[in-house]
Amino acid sequence: MKVSELARRAGVTAETVRHYTREGLLNPVKDPDNGYHRYAQQDLNRLSFIQRARTLGFSLGEIGNILEHADLGDSPCPLVRDLLAARLPEIRQRIEHLQALADRMEQALRAWQDMPDGTPDGHSLCRLIESVPVPGPRPEETP
Template identity: 60%
Template sequence: MKVIDIAKAAGVNPDTVRFYTREGLLNPARNPANNYQQFGNEDLRRLRFARKARQLGFSLPEIRSILRQADDHHSPCPLVRDVFENRLAEVEREIRELHQLRDRMKSALSAWQTMPDGTPDGHTICRLIEHWDESTGLRD
């Protein structure tokens, strides 16, 4: 298969195939007649795997480690579980932080609706922000 063929078969664009090839996840052979890269079924399987792993949030180095373990005939499943548990905890922390940010933003916007616009006077830049008190959500 050429780049375009494997890209279509995996549901990705050709640049993705080239990227994963440069990163060493795919190992195409070279056609001696024209020096084109020739991808096989193993490359297609690895490309589909990498795509699914990316959709689940695995990073490129993590995918590389998983493939390396599989290439060495060791089950990568314990690694996958461990990485995934850590990533899930990280995502949940980020979600909590985003919820807190959203609440601060809503509170600030609500308070700012009744505050007059101010002009920088050498002592202030933007009174909306400078007078914001996170603990109360009101002007300080």
Template identity: 55%
Template sequence: MKVSELAQAGGVTPETVRHYTREGLLHPQRDPQNGYQRYDNESLSRLCFIQCFRMLGFSLGEIKGLLGEAMQESVSCSKSQDILANQLPQVRLRIRELQALSARMDQAMQAWQASPGGVPTGHLVSHLLDDLSQPVIV
């Protein structure tokens, strides 16, 4: 796969693929005929792994460490376990924050539906968007 094909398959931009390659997270092969970087299905799996852990709030350095340990079957994964255990409270907090934000969005949608004709006025939209932009306290 070319950069653009991997990016499309992984749901990211080509620049994201290039960035992960520069960071050493993806390891393409060079096409001997044209010099283009070529990615295989293993690269797609790694890209999906990276994206999953990015969504969970892991840094690229932590992800690189996790990938490194995963590739060394004989190495104990205690470092990976520590990284996951340390991140778990932040993931759970983020979930609670997103649930609270989702509840605010539901309330905003209900308020919009309750407005005359189901169409909010500019003032109501501004007020509802202000409510949504307030810090989430969980």
């Protein structure tokens, strides 16, 4: 099948198929008559696998490593478990940082509710932002 058919059947764009092909995640054969890439059912299966792996947050590099293990006949499952186990604490920390950001934004909106708008005058750009306290260094930024 051609790029467009594979993309349609997988529910992705043709550019996504081309990108994954350039990254080496899909391995089509070249049609000797016209040089077009021809994809097989196996490529559709791999594309479906790639989509599932992406929903779990795996990078394309990690997915390539997983596929390489599978292509060699080795079970990639231990690698998958290890990658996910290592990533989960990072994701939880990012969620905490994003929740703290959301809390600061909500606090700022409440504080700004009754503040008048200002006009830049050479000393002030936006009094709303300038009313926010300057944060101290985060623990990971201290020497």
